[in-house]
Amino acid sequence: MAGDWLRRHQRFIRRLQWGIIAVYVTLLVTPTLVPLPDSTAHIWDNITLFSQFVFWGIWWPGVLVSMLLFGRLWCGVMCPEGALSEMASRHGRGRAIPRWIRWPGWPFAAFVITTVYGQMISVYQYPLPAVLILGGSTAAAILTGYLYGRNHRVWCRYLCPVNGVFGLLAKLAPMHYDVDRQNWDNCLPHQGRADTVICAPMVPLRTMQSTSPCHMCGRCAGFRNAIELRPRDLGSEVIETSANTATRWDSWLILCGMIGVASGAFLWSSSPWFVMAKQWMARILVQHDVFWPLEHGLPWWGLTNYPELNDVLTLLDGAILLGYIAVTALVMTLATGLPLAFAARLLSPSWKWRRFHHLVHGLLPIAGCGIILGLSAQTVTILRADGMALGWVSDARMAALALATSWSIHLIWKICGQYNSGSHRSFAILGGVIAVAVCIMPWLLLFWVW
Numbered sequence: 391m392a393g394d395w396l397r398r399h400q401r402f403i404r405r406l407q408w409g410i411i412a413v414y415v416t417l418l419v420t421p422t423l424v425p426l427p428d429s430t431a432h433i434w435d436n437i438t439l440f441s442q443f444v445f446w447g448i449w450w451p452g453v454l455v456s457m458l459l460f461g462r463l464w465c466g467v468m469c470p471e472g473a474l475s476e477m478a479s480r481h482g483r484g485r486a487i488p489r490w491i492r493w494p495g496w497p498f499a500a501f502v503i504t505t506v507y508g509q510m511i512s513v514y515q516y517p518l519p520a521v522l523i524l525g526g527s528t529a530a531a532i533l534t535g536y537l538y539g540r541n542h543r544v545w546c547r548y549l550c551p552v553n554g555v556f557g558l559l560a561k562l563a564p565m566h567y568d569v570d571r572q573n574w575d576n577c578l579p580h581q582g583r584a585d586t587v588i589c590a591p592m593v594p595l596r597t598m599q600s601t602s603p604c605h606m607c608g609r610c611a612g613f614r615n616a617i618e619l620r621p622r623d624l625g626s627e628v629i630e631t632s633a634n635t636a637t638r639w640d641s642w643l644i645l646c647g648m649i650g651v652a653s654g655a656f657l658w659s660s661s662p663w664f665v666m667a668k669q670w671m672a673r674i675l676v677q678h679d680v681f682w683p684l685e686h687g688l689p690w691w692g693l694t695n696y697p698e699l700n701d702v703l704t705l706l707d708g709a710i711l712l713g714y715i716a717v718t719a720l721v722m723t724l725a726t727g728l729p730l731a732f733a734a735r736l737l738s739p740s741w742k743w744r745r746f747h748h749l750v751h752g753l754l755p756i757a758g759c760g761i762i763l764g765l766s767a768q769t770v771t772i773l774r775a776d777g778m779a780l781g782w783v784s785d786a787r788m789a790a791l792a793l794a795t796s797w798s799i800h801l802i803w804k805i806c807g808q809y810n811s812g813s814h815r816s817f818a819i820l821g822g823v824i825a826v827a828v829c830i831m832p833w834l835l836l837f838w839v840w
């Protein structure tokens with residue numbers, strides 16, 4: 391029903407997309423035309439603070455939560471970047487997609503690069519960095535659409551920096567476009583829909599197994615009497631389908647990207663270890679009469695540089711920031727990956743990477759929860775700065791972590807059951823519990839210890 395509705399209202403969806411594009415451009419560009427806010431400004435009387443609040447406080451956490459509820463409906467129906475890329479592709483050169491674009495490591499690499507660069511230039515705090523990162527991504531999406539593919543979303547399928555994270559979180563959604571292969575094969579030409587379907591993110595419709603690449607646009611609903619939007623058991627894709635689809639790049643993105651790099655990126659500015667490392671390094675530099683890393687910075691597009699607001703990162707700050715994120719990513723990757731490798735080994739006498747990658751998918755709820763909590767910390771900071779009392783936030787965070795923890799442990803237990811139903815399953819789940827406990831640590835430190 392909902393899928394058919396979407397299919398029949400494509401014109402309405404296109405208008406909606408134009409409306410969202412207008413809001414997106416306004417919120418992105420207007421703050422660059424006015425002076426930076428001073429300490430007396432509020433979100434309701436200052437466009438820069440208002441757009442910061444909307445982008446990072448509501449938009450991004452909301453989009454991530456929507457992935458868990460509706461799959462990638464946001465991508466197919468509302469994302470301004472995807473819509474613009476597809477429109478450009480409709481009138482573009484239509485070239486074949488080159489091999490470098492199809493490299494399966496892009497979702498991991500693009501996520502890490504944009505996350506780290508965003509921290510270096512304080513993308514959450516200032517308008518020009520937001521234009522550079524979000525606007526740059528939109529420009530690249532339009533250019534990719536113009537050059538490659540016809541009526542397709544080459545950018546979204548291969549290069550978008552959040553494509554990988556969205557695709558992984560969508561695996562947890564309680565609905566999907568289900569393909570009945572028998573109906574597909576038995577459908578005669580005069581039956582079912584007579585039109586053709588152009589799936590913008592290029593999902594092979596007949597063999598579609600996963601919600602990860604599907605943008606939930608509804609265009610294929612009812613095709614050959616075989617495709618329908620249906621509810622499914624919570625986590626069923628992660629428990630069953632991921633056994634065949636999980637890849638090493640998924641594991642890199644979950645362990646190193648969503649858990650490791652994201653923890654480092656959200657924690658460094660509150661971390662006493664960051665301050666200690668900086669003081670230690672500064673002492674060594676001074677002892678050796680090397681002062682330039684403490685005195686010089688870079689332009690705003692290289693490192694945060696707003697002397698008028700007393701917010702400048704020196705070269706030393708930048709180096710420690712990069713080091714802090716790299717060390718956090720390494721420690722978190724090893725501390726979550728090794729217990730899961732131990733679990734994968736216990737489940738069967740022979741080692742199989744696919745089993746390890748499958749177990750890593752069990753961490754998706756806690757990894758996604760961490761990113762949502764990290765982003766929503768921005769919302770809370772902005773609202774508190776405006777004097778709002780948010781005493782319930784601590785309980786809400788604890789509840790979210792408890793829910794995600796239980797969900798991840800439940801998924802890992804079920805995944806273990808796919809390979810071993812004997813006593814080894816009970817030992818293997820210990821590895822899962824340790825990995826989940828490690829994932830919670832950064833958020834306990836950030837919200838309750840530091």
Ligand code: SF4
Binds near residue numbers: 567
């Ligand atoms: S498979 Fe393609 S056409 Fe069908 S809903 Fe998903 S994105 Fe749309």
